[in-house]
Amino acid sequence: MPPNSVRFKAERPPPRRSTIAVVGESILETLIRLAGMSAIIFVLAIFYFIFKEAFPIFGSEEFSLGEFLFSTQWYPTSETNVRYGIAALIVGTMCVSGLAVVVAVPFSLGSAIYISEFCGPMAKEALKIIIELLAAIPSVVWGFIGLTVTSALVMKYTGAQVGINVLNGGVILALMCVPIITSIAEDALKAVPDSYREAAMALGATRWQIVYKILLPAAKNGLLAAVLLGVGRAVGETMAVLMATGHAVQIPQGLPFGWILDSVRTLTANIASELGEAPTQSDHYRVLFLTGVLLFIITFMVNLTADLVVRGIRRKQ
Amino acid sequence: MSDQPQQFGIETEDLCLWYEKFQALIDVSVKVKDGLITSLIGPSGCGKTTLLRCFNRINERYGYVTSTGIIKLLGKNIYDDDVSLIELRKAVGMVFQRPNPLPISVYENIVFGLKIHTSRKDLNRVKLDEAVEQALTEVGMWNDLKDHLNRRAIDLQLEQQQKLCIARLLPLKPRIILMDEPCSALDVGGTSAIEELMYSLKDRYTILIVTHNMAQARRASDECIFMLLGELIEHSRTEELFLNPKDSRTADYIEGRYG
C-alpha cells in the first residue's frame, strides 16, 4: 500500500461515527424540509378553511354576489329583511388605509432617506432601534391611543363631534405603517451601490442632489415595494382600526375634505366584532367568512405585487 | 480656482491622515507638475488611494477621517475658508478603479455635472447636446455612441464605461484629473485605449494616476511617485526612477521584491 493512502485513511473519521452522522443528518434534513413545507401547507389550509366556511352561502336564497359587493346595506341580523352589502365596508377600508398610506409614505421615505444618507452612525443606530420598537407595539395599544389620545386631539383641532373617525383611524394606522415602510425603504436605499454616491459626489453633487437625482430613481422599485407592503399592512390591520374609526357602517360624505371626519367601519373590524355573535353556519357567519376571503385575496395581491417588484430589481442588478 | 497656468498642479506639505487611530499617510510632501502625467506606484495598502482621495476631499465622507498638513491645488489651499467644496470638485475630476457610470443614460451621465452646477435657465438643449458631442469626441467614442445616447450607461462594455467616466468630467472643464487604477478592470485593448486617451488629454490637465502595473507607469507617465507604508519614498522623472532609483526600497519594489 503506498504511503499516501495510509495517511488518507487516518484522517477520515471512523466508520462507526459516520453511520450515526449519516442517519442523524437525514433525520435533520427531513425535519427541516417538513418545517419548510409547513409554511405552504398552512397558507393553503387557511385559505381552504375560510373558503369552505364561506362557500355554502352561494346556495342561499338571501344572498347575491352583486348585492354583497355593491350594496351599502349591511343588516345581517334584521328580522324581516336581511341584507348583506359590504360596499360601505370596502369604502371604509379604502378610506382609512388610503389616508394612512398618504400620511405614512412621506414620513417613512423621509426618515428612510435621513437614516440612510444624512445622519451619523450613532443617530443611525438609535433611530433604527426606535423604529423597531415602534413596530413592536401591539395593535391593541395603538387602538387605545386612538381611542383616547388622538381622538381627543382630532376633536380639539378639527371641531368634529366624534373623535373616532377616518382621520383618527388613518393617523393611527399611519403610525403603525411607518416602521415597516421605513425599514424596507432604508434597505432599498442601502442596496444602491456606494460607487454611485461617490461618482456623483466627485462631480460636485450635494447630498440632496445625490438623493433625488441618483438614489431615488435607482431605488424606486424597492421603495415601491416598501409602500405596497405598507398598504398590505394597512388593509389587514384590525384591532386598532376597530377601536379608532367609530364603527359606523356608512360611506363617509363630503368632498373634498369633509369625509375624513365621518366614522366608518372597515372589513376587518366588521369581521372581528360580529363573528363572535353570528351563529355558526348561519348565513351571517358565512358572509363574514366570505369577507375574509375577499381580504385574503386583496392582501395576497398586494403582497404578490410587492414581491414581483422586488424580484424585478434583483433580476436587473 | 485661478485660471492662470501654475507650475504645480498639486502640492502637499507634511500631509498626515488617520482612519480613526490608524495613520495611513505620514508626512507626505509632494509637488505634482501641471501638464504632465504623474503616476503613483507602491504596494497594496501603502496609501495611494488615500492620497488621491485627499485632493478632492472625498475622504471626508467617512466621519472618522482626520488629517493635518497643507494641500494646495493650482496654488490654492483647498482648506481655505473661501474654497467651496463644490467648486473644488468641479475643478478636480476623479476616475475610479471600477468604472462607475451612473444608472442613467449615456447622455445624462455626461450632462450630469453641467445640470447640477448650472441654473436651469442657463441650460438649453443645444448647449447640452454640444457638450455631449464634444466630450464624446474627446474620448474617441462619438462615432460609436452618437446613435446610442439613450442607452443605459451601465449596459456599455467596461472599456466604454471607463471612457464615459472620463468623458463626463470634461464638460465641467476640470484642471486636474485623478485616476485610481483606471485600467484594473479592463483588458489589454481597453488599457491601451485609456492610456492613449490620457496621452491626448495631458497638455490641458494635471493627470495623476495610481497604478499597480509598473509597465503602465513606465509607458504612460512622465513622472513617477513611489510610496511605501504611507510615506512618500521617491519622486522623480519616470525613466530616472526606474533606471536609477535613489532609494534602495524603490529599487527593491521595481525589481519585484514587495507585493
Ligand SMILES: Nc1ncnc2c1ncn2[C@@H]1O[C@H](COP(=O)(O)OP(=O)(O)OP(=O)(O)O)[C@@H](O)[C@H]1O
Ligand atoms: N475607509 C477606510 N477605513 C479604514 N481604513 C482604511 C480605509 N481605506 C483605506 N484604509 C487603510 O488605509 C491604508 C491605505 O489604504 P489605501 O486604500 O489608500 O491603499 P492603496 O495603496 O490604494 O492600496 P491598493 O493598491 O490595494 O488599492 C490601508 O492599510 C487600508 O487598510
Ligand SMILES: [Mg+2]
Ligand atoms: Mg487603492
